Amino acid sequence: MEEGPGAMQDPKYTTPEQIEAMRQAIFRAKGRRGRRKKERSRLARVTGRVFFSIVIVLMLAALVSIQVAKSRGKTPDLLGYQLYMIESGSMEPTLPVGAVILSRKPKDASRLKENEIVTFRNESGLTITHRIIEVIVADDGTVSYRTKGDNPISSPDLELLTPDRVIAVLLWKMPFT
Amino acid sequence: MKRTVRRQLEPGFNTVETVVFMEGLSSIEHYHTRGERPRRVLENINLVIKRPESWGIYGRSLLEIKLLLEVMANIKPYHAGRCILVERGMMRNKRVILEHVFYICGPTMLYDNMNVLEFLMFATAKRGSGAVYRQEQIFELLLSIGLGPISLTPIARLTREEKVVVTLLVTAYSESVMIVFNVPEYRFNRMLSTAIAHIAALIKERGKTLIMGSKDCRLIEKSCSHTAYVAEGRMIYQGTVEELRLTYDKILLIIEDPEAPQIMERLAPRLPELHFTLKGRRLLISEPGEDNTDPHLIYENIIRSGFAPRSMKVNPKTVQNAYEEIDRQYDL
Numbered sequence: 001m002e003e004g005p006g007a008m009q010d011p012k013y014t015t016p017e018q019i020e021a022m023r024q025a026i027f028r029a030k031g032r033r034g035r036r037k038k039e040r041s042r043l044a045r046v047t048g049r050v051f052f053s054i055v056i057v058l059m060l061a062a063l064v065s066i067q068v069a070k071s072r073g074k075t076p077d078l079l080g081y082q083l084y085m086i087e088s089g090s091m092e093p094t095l096p097v098g099a100v101i102l103s104r105k106p107k108d109a110s111r112l113k114e115n116e117i118v119t120f121r122n123e124s125g126l127t128i129t130h131r132i133i134e135v136i137v138a139d140d141g142t143v144s145y146r147t148k149g150d151n152p153i154s155s156p157d158l159e160l161l162t163p164d165r166v167i168a169v170l171l172w173k174m175p176f177t
Numbered sequence: 178m179k180r181t182v183r184r185q186l187e188p189g190f191n192t193v194e195t196v197v198f199m200e201g202l203s204s205i206e207h208y209h210t211r212g213e214r215p216r217r218v219l220e221n222i223n224l225v226i227k228r229p230e231s232w233g234i235y236g237r238s239l240l241e242i243k244l245l246l247e248v249m250a251n252i253k254p255y256h257a258g259r260c261i262l263v264e265r266g267m268m269r270n271k272r273v274i275l276e277h278v279f280y281i282c283g284p285t286m287l288y289d290n291m292n293v294l295e296f297l298m299f300a301t302a303k304r305g306s307g308a309v310y311r312q313e314q315i316f317e318l319l320l321s322i323g324l325g326p327i328s329l330t331p332i333a334r335l336t337r338e339e340k341v342v343v344t345l346l347v348t349a350y351s352e353s354v355m356i357v358f359n360v361p362e363y364r365f366n367r368m369l370s371t372a373i374a375h376i377a378a379l380i381k382e383r384g385k386t387l388i389m390g391s392k393d394c395r396l397i398e399k400s401c402s403h404t405a406y407v408a409e410g411r412m413i414y415q416g417t418v419e420e421l422r423l424t425y426d427k428i429l430l431i432i433e434d435p436e437a438p439q440i441m442e443r444l445a446p447r448l449p450e451l452h453f454t455l456k457g458r459r460l461l462i463s464e465p466g467e468d469n470t471d472p473h474l475i476y477e478n479i480i481r482s483g484f485a486p487r488s489m490k491v492n493p494k495t496v497q498n499a500y501e502e503i504d505r506q507y508d509l
Contacts, residue, residue: 014329022294022316022329029309 075127075167080105082168084119084129090149091117091129100177101129103168110143110163117170118147120161127167130157195261196355196386197226197249202258204244204410217256218244220410226403228354231377231387233397233418235500236407237509239361242390245407246359249388250280263354279353282360284340286347289333293343294319296332300347322346322375323368338363342372348387349379356380358389365396374399394497398422406500408509418496425499425506426492427452427463430472432479433488434458443482448475461492 066076075082086099094117095101103119106112112132119129133156134146144160204219218241226232236242247253248260251274263277274280287296297315304311319328324346327339335343341360348356365373370393377400380387391397397404397418404421406414414421429451432440437460441453444462451470454461464470472491479486492498503509 012330012334013326016325018329019320019325026309026313026316030313033307033309 077105081171082119084127084168086129090151090154091131092151094131094150095129095173098177100174101170102172102174103129103170106166106169109166112145112163112166112169118145118161118166119168119170120147120165121167122157122165123159128157129170132161136160194227195225196228196230196263197224197388198259198261199224199249200259202248202260203256204248205254205256206244208410216410218410219248219255219407222258222407222412224405224412224415226386226388228386229381229384230403231381231401232389233401233404234361234388234390234407235392235394235397235404235496236361236390237392238407239392241407241410242361242392243359246357246388246390250278250357250359251275252280277352277354279348279351279356281341281344281348281356281358284335284337284344286344287332287340289331292329292331293324293327293335294329296343297346297350301350304350319346322379323371326368338365338369342369342376345373345376348385349376349383354385356385356387358387361390361392365393370396370399377401394495394500398496404496406503408504408507413507414503421499422494422496425502426494426496427465427502428461428492428494428498429464429470430462430475431488431490431492432460432462432486434460434484434486436484436486440479440482440484440486443484444475444478447478447482451475 062078065078069076075084082103082105084101084103086095086097086101089097112118112135114132114135117129117131119127122128128147130147130149132145133148136144136146138144144162146156147161148154148156199222202219202222202224203217206218207215208218209215222245234242234245236245244253248255249262251262262275288299291299294312294316297319298308298312301311301315316328319325324342327335327343332340332343341358341363342365345356345358373389373396377387377389381402387400389400401418403416404414404418405412414425434440435458437458438455441455441460444451445453448462448470450464450466452463452465454463462475476489479489
């Protein structure tokens with residue numbers, strides 16, 4: 001192989017000028033990248049603060065709402081949404097004991113449909129979650145519902161459910177509960 | 178240049194200490210000489226290489242060096258003995274380069290349509306750190322190890338020696354624990370051998386082991402912590418470079434003068450315990466025993482003999498001299 005000072009004069013070799021130019025190019029790219037990174041980090045900081053504030057406000061609202069509902073003997077409710085925990089096996093296997101469900105207050109309790117799962121108060125004042133198996137419309141136009149638990153051993157509820165006792169309609173069952 | 182060193186080994190290999198373990202290994206290949214019994218190219222090789230070390234496998238025969246490194250890389254099967262790589266073991270007839278071995282045997286591992294910096298960026302893309310910072314780090318590394326003159330040169334224009342050195346640099350960024358650099362037939366100029374020495378240090382820093390075959394004693398001295406000497410199919414030396422130099426390089430003084438033969442004639446009877454060798458205008462004075470003669474005593478004798486040599490220096494103990502001494506001892 002060629003060696004010595006002459007070897008580096010071969011045009012294939014990178015010259016000190018090319019090396020310096022590359023260093024400058026990297027320096028400039030670092031500067032651009034640094035500025036972009038700064039802008040991005042500022043944006044991320046502002047977005048993060050807004051998001052954090054919203055979460056805090058929502059948590060405070062939930063806390064206040066729960067406390068108010070508790071003090072009035074009502075079910076805690078946030079923007080019409082309620083959380084319930086299933087305490088009996090009447091709705092198994094759809095809703096096992098311990099399942100947590102998210103329900104929402106219906107806009108018009110007289111327009112519920114068959115197969116919807118509703119949370120209601122029975123005539124004894126207990127809160128129950130069962131499925132509507134039949135919508136009954138009387139001659140005078142009043143609506144009532146026949147309800148039943150999904151458990152095969154359950155039989156249809158004896159008393160018909162009237163719209164005024166409907167509390168909420170099931171939206172979503174929390175997974176793994 | 179500030180370099181961030183990160184250990185990049187595969188998780189399973191962090192605890193590995195022995196990278197190569199060869200015991201009684203013999204090759205399948207034979208030398209056939211008319212009138213003589215065939216002799217195995219490698220016979221009864223015992224070698225232990227640990228991590229992180231850099232080894233220079235030296236030898237007089239390119240075939241023996243290359244074959245030994247091929248067996249180490251699991252490319253060639255062997256006849257007898259044991260060879261365990263990275264404490265994982267290997268099957269005797271499986272000619273596959275294992276995942277944890279990075280094997281370099283030629284210049285064809287690079288893409289000709291890129292320049293050196295571009296290729297290194299391509300090869301290290303998996304590291305994922307910011308491209309601009311990585312580019313700066315690699316470029317500055319190229320400059321600091323003396324590869325600035327080829328840093329932006331298209332790979333198609335590089336010599337085969339330059340290409341393998343670039344490939345060797347890639348290995349420092351790889352996840353391989355064991356790097357086999359099997360190009361003993363190549364001759365590296367000063368720029369490249371300096372770069373190899375830097376890369377070998379980087380490879381060691383990252384906890385990997387470099388094993389290179391070479392017939393260049395200077396390269397081994399510059400780049401390797403350990404060395405092994407294969408001659409006539411046998412391993413006749415293995416150990417650290419330091420130990421080799423101190424044990425086998427017996428030369429005390431090197432005198433350069435046009436009257437070197439006359440100096441030798443005068444000194445030989447005065448210092449019978451020393452050995453004198455004439456190499457052109459150079460007189461090598463060595464000490465066969467373990468007496469540790471003071472070089473100052475030799476100098477005084479030269480002056481008393483009426484000579485004033487042009488140049489006289491204490492031998493810095495080199496790998497080349499040490500291997501020459503081994504050649505003499507083994508009559509090679």
